[in-house]
Amino acid sequence: MSAAASLPGGVRAMAEAAKRASRVLAGLDEGKRNAALEAMAQALEAASAELLAANLEDVRAEGERLSPATLARLKLDDAKLAEMAEQVRSVGRLADPLGRVLDAMELDEGLGLTKISVPLGVLAVIFEARPDAVTQIAALAIKSGNAVLLKAGREVEGTAGVLVRVLREALVCQGLPADAVSLVVGRERVQELLGMHGLVDLVIPRGSKELVEYVQANTRIPVLGHAEGVCHIYVDESADEAVALRVIEDAKTDYPAACNAVETVLVHRAIAAEFLPKLAERLRAKGVRVHGDATVRELLRGVEVEAVGEWHTEYGELAVSLGVVAGVEEAMEHIHAHGSAHTESIIAGDTETAERFLREVDAASVMHNASTRFADGFRYGFGAEVGISTSKLHARGPVGLEGLTTYKYVLRGHGQVAGDYRASKETGEPARAFTHRREAR
Amino acid sequence: MSAAASLPGGVRAMAEAAKRASRVLAGLDEGKRNAALEAMAQALEAASAELLAANLEDVRAEGERLSPATLARLKLDDAKLAEMAEQVRSVGRLADPLGRVLDAMELDEGLGLTKISVPLGVLAVIFEARPDAVTQIAALAIKSGNAVLLKAGREVEGTAGVLVRVLREALVCQGLPADAVSLVVGRERVQELLGMHGLVDLVIPRGSKELVEYVQANTRIPVLGHAEGVCHIYVDESADEAVALRVIEDAKTDYPAACNAVETVLVHRAIAAEFLPKLAERLRAKGVRVHGDATVRELLRGVEVEAVGEWHTEYGELAVSLGVVAGVEEAMEHIHAHGSAHTESIIAGDTETAERFLREVDAASVMHNASTRFADGFRYGFGAEVGISTSKLHARGPVGLEGLTTYKYVLRGHGQVAGDYRASKETGEPARAFTHRREAR
Numbered sequence: 001m002s003a004a005a006s007l008p009g010g011v012r013a014m015a016e017a018a019k020r021a022s023r024v025l026a027g028l029d030e031g032k033r034n035a036a037l038e039a040m041a042q043a044l045e046a047a048s049a050e051l052l053a054a055n056l057e058d059v060r061a062e063g064e065r066l067s068p069a070t071l072a073r074l075k076l077d078d079a080k081l082a083e084m085a086e087q088v089r090s091v092g093r094l095a096d097p098l099g100r101v102l103d104a105m106e107l108d109e110g111l112g113l114t115k116i117s118v119p120l121g122v123l124a125v126i127f128e129a130r131p132d133a134v135t136q137i138a139a140l141a142i143k144s145g146n147a148v149l150l151k152a153g154r155e156v157e158g159t160a161g162v163l164v165r166v167l168r169e170a171l172v173c174q175g176l177p178a179d180a181v182s183l184v185v186g187r188e189r190v191q192e193l194l195g196m197h198g199l200v201d202l203v204i205p206r207g208s209k210e211l212v213e214y215v216q217a218n219t220r221i222p223v224l225g226h227a228e229g230v231c232h233i234y235v236d237e238s239a240d241e242a243v244a245l246r247v248i249e250d251a252k253t254d255y256p257a258a259c260n261a262v263e264t265v266l267v268h269r270a271i272a273a274e275f276l277p278k279l280a281e282r283l284r285a286k287g288v289r290v291h292g293d294a295t296v297r298e299l300l301r302g303v304e305v306e307a308v309g310e311w312h313t314e315y316g317e318l319a320v321s322l323g324v325v326a327g328v329e330e331a332m333e334h335i336h337a338h339g340s341a342h343t344e345s346i347i348a349g350d351t352e353t354a355e356r357f358l359r360e361v362d363a364a365s366v367m368h369n370a371s372t373r374f375a376d377g378f379r380y381g382f383g384a385e386v387g388i389s390t391s392k393l394h395a396r397g398p399v400g401l402e403g404l405t406t407y408k409y410v411l412r413g414h415g416q417v418a419g420d421y422r423a424s425k426e427t428g429e430p431a432r433a434f435t436h437r438r439e440a441r
Numbered sequence: 442m443s444a445a446a447s448l449p450g451g452v453r454a455m456a457e458a459a460k461r462a463s464r465v466l467a468g469l470d471e472g473k474r475n476a477a478l479e480a481m482a483q484a485l486e487a488a489s490a491e492l493l494a495a496n497l498e499d500v501r502a503e504g505e506r507l508s509p510a511t512l513a514r515l516k517l518d519d520a521k522l523a524e525m526a527e528q529v530r531s532v533g534r535l536a537d538p539l540g541r542v543l544d545a546m547e548l549d550e551g552l553g554l555t556k557i558s559v560p561l562g563v564l565a566v567i568f569e570a571r572p573d574a575v576t577q578i579a580a581l582a583i584k585s586g587n588a589v590l591l592k593a594g595r596e597v598e599g600t601a602g603v604l605v606r607v608l609r610e611a612l613v614c615q616g617l618p619a620d621a622v623s624l625v626v627g628r629e630r631v632q633e634l635l636g637m638h639g640l641v642d643l644v645i646p647r648g649s650k651e652l653v654e655y656v657q658a659n660t661r662i663p664v665l666g667h668a669e670g671v672c673h674i675y676v677d678e679s680a681d682e683a684v685a686l687r688v689i690e691d692a693k694t695d696y697p698a699a700c701n702a703v704e705t706v707l708v709h710r711a712i713a714a715e716f717l718p719k720l721a722e723r724l725r726a727k728g729v730r731v732h733g734d735a736t737v738r739e740l741l742r743g744v745e746v747e748a749v750g751e752w753h754t755e756y757g758e759l760a761v762s763l764g765v766v767a768g769v770e771e772a773m774e775h776i777h778a779h780g781s782a783h784t785e786s787i788i789a790g791d792t793e794t795a796e797r798f799l800r801e802v803d804a805a806s807v808m809h810n811a812s813t814r815f816a817d818g819f820r821y822g823f824g825a826e827v828g829i830s831t832s833k834l835h836a837r838g839p840v841g842l843e844g845l846t847t848y849k850y851v852l853r854g855h856g857q858v859a860g861d862y863r864a865s866k867e868t869g870e871p872a873r874a875f876t877h878r879r880e881a882r
């Protein structure tokens with residue numbers, strides 16, 4: 001087992017090595033996996049000088065063509081390195097996602113079935129400029145017993161190369177396979193990586209909408225991610241005005257670039273004339289540009305309101321679309337027609353209307369009198385966020401460590417055979433009948 | 442809403458209509474869904490003459506080119522129709538898969554998060570000659586609040602057309618949308634149906650390995666299914682001989698065409714010389730053809746043993762591959778290299794070895810001292826089997842009604858905003874802290 005950051009022989013050889021490593025990881029108890037995480041954190045701390053030097057190279061090579069925001073994400077310093085090591089340790093403190101008994105049933109006396117959580121196997125994570133993504137993803141993978149193939153953006157390849165080598169050395173010192181964490185280098189290898197169905201169990205794109213859409217369109221491997229968040233807030237006629245203003249302001253301005261920021265606010269016709277001017281005033285005070293449909297522009301005469309170009313728009317900045325609807329029914333139709341099934345909130349005093357919205361709106365998160373910004377793994381109490389999913393299968397909404405696991409059925413018997421439970425040709429009765437008794441967990 | 446079996450305007454229009462119908466189904470309580478199932482059962486009984494006539498047409502048109510087994514599956518009679526109606530009623534008696542509280546957590550006082558089970562939306566089911574597939578799948582879909590697009594094989598299209606029309610009429614009489622169940626007609630429309638990602642949430646191929654593989658390779662919609670079951674039994678040196686013989690006989694001969702029948706038996710070297718002749722004798726008595734590796738053929742001199750062509754073989758009939766291994770480690774390597782991660786069993790007296798096998802073997806079902814034939818939704822106590830999955834995401838192994846559901850997060854608040862939980866720039870302390878208290882279910 002070499003501790004070099006990447007293997008010769010192309011992506012398939014790396015994926016096969018990762019699969020072999022994943023078999024070893026799956027058999028490790030929680031103590032061994034947590035010890036590996038502690039070793040990884042210590043190795044990062046010990047290698048800080050080398051890491052900062054490699055990072056400086058990346059910054060020098062790529063700095064000029066990067067935006068200030070991307071450059072800030074790329075740059076490492078002592079404080080950031082310490083935070084990365086601490087983040088690895090904090091993953092170690094999370095509850096073990098493996099070996100949980102998800103269900104247990106006695107099929108018959110002495111024939112017990114349990115459903116237990118197990119690792120997925122091999123993850124592939126494709127991300128852009130963030131060095132801290134390497135350590136966080138590697139930590140989440142080891143904690144959940146998965147091997148991981150990391151594909152870093154070109155701008156961070158030097159730093160990522162050193163990071164992965166340091167992590168692999170730490171794994172080897174703990175008696176774990178180095179190939180539990182590998183780095184795929186080179187943009188041309190993304191397509192090859194996406195062709196590894198059968199070896200890679202889940203691919204997680206972390207980055208722009210374009211990256212996520214490219215991955216979704218170019219692989220048969222299941223993808224965990226969301227291309228966009230076009231989130232709505234519907235203000236019912238029964239809404240408390242102060243609550244509505246406060247929630248909308250937070251949902252739009254707390255962090256406008258987040259996928260759970262609100263993009264469209266729909267207001268009940270009965271309160272639109274009174275509510276919209278107050279909302280426009282509140283938003284303008286925060287620097288939010290307002291787009292509106294014809295009714296909104298009519299009601300907000302004198303205020304600067306642009307037309308809504310396309311309802312299905314994720315502004316990702318201080319801008320919002322406003323519309324007027326006849327009621328909760330039209331609001332839900334609008335949301336289903338133009339939303340992305342990410343997070344939708346209703347502001348209402350009337351519980352019946354709110355409960356109808358919560359029941360009938362088809363989205364990963366639905367909310368009543370709360371900001372869409374709460375849709376997040378940390379706020380939901382998962383301890384860590386692996387990603388947010390707008391797909392309906394496997395994992396939906398904010399995804400914690402559980403999203404990196406699957407399950408298997410374990411049947412323990414004493415020589416039972418299926419034929420015993422089949423009706424006999426002579427008597428029509430089976431020799432034995434299933435009890436199917438669910439066991440208390 | 443027309444009760445005609447299929448709509449004009451092609452598959453996209455049908456899928457859109459199904460999506461609209463699914464919104465209505467998602468809002469129905471259990472009583473309404475069960476009443477619809479009862480109405481469907483009664484409608485089937487009332488239409489028996491028409492159904493038998495349509496079926497006779499199918500049999501006349503297609504009978505000559507079909508195998509006797511396929512023809513038997515295609516043909517309806519009074520008893521089979523009664524059974525189909527009864528099966529629809531029995532789905533009605535299953536526990537409601539919707540609205541289950543999967544998790545509940547207080548994020549803060551007055552801010553409660555619940556995770557509840559909801560329908561997937563629209564299913565597409567592609568199947569071959571069985572008319573009873575129409576009624577069973579439609580019943581499972583309605584029970585789980587999903588709309589379904591059915592694509593029947595050509596040989597059963599006449600019968601399926603009448604069945605779907607009868608079911609749609611029953612739905613309309615109950616005030617449900619007819620488009621909850623639709624029939625896609627024509628082989629050329631399969632590709633169009635598989636292109637409906639965004640409208641269709643899950644596709645379930647039911648039929649040959651070729652059908653499943655074709656679907657998997659030609660759609661971006663998640664697929665629930667398994668192309669093959671290459672199941673193994675490993676006989677450890679610590680095995681009880683009688684248990685081993687009994688379990689292997691059942692696993693091979695109880696129903697050889699089933700995907701959970703055993704295809705390869707691996708025997709520990711230390712007991713091979715004594716055990717293999719007894720096993721060969723037992724299998725020969727049941728008409729099972731034996732294939733073996735070089736060691737097996739050496740040990741079974743005088744017995745007719747063919748060479749193993751390819752370990753990754755699903756015979757699907759009375760034939761089996763036998764191999765000799767050095768121990769549990771080599772057995773697991775063999776299983777991972779040549780298996781299909783469906784169902785694997787160990788016969789062993791030594792619990793430590795057995796537990797290692799159960800822990801380390803990566804398959805949907807792993808068993809100790811039990812027949813692989815138990816891997817089945819009914820035997821596992823799910824009440825109904827939607828399919829068996831060898832994929833790791835969403836659903837793995839035998840899949841019950843739960844496999845037709847996803848979940849959503851529901852957050853109920855009183856105007857809380859994310860900004861309150863953010864550290865203040867002045868004091869460094871947030872105004873409020875999350876409690877993240879998991880609630881008892």
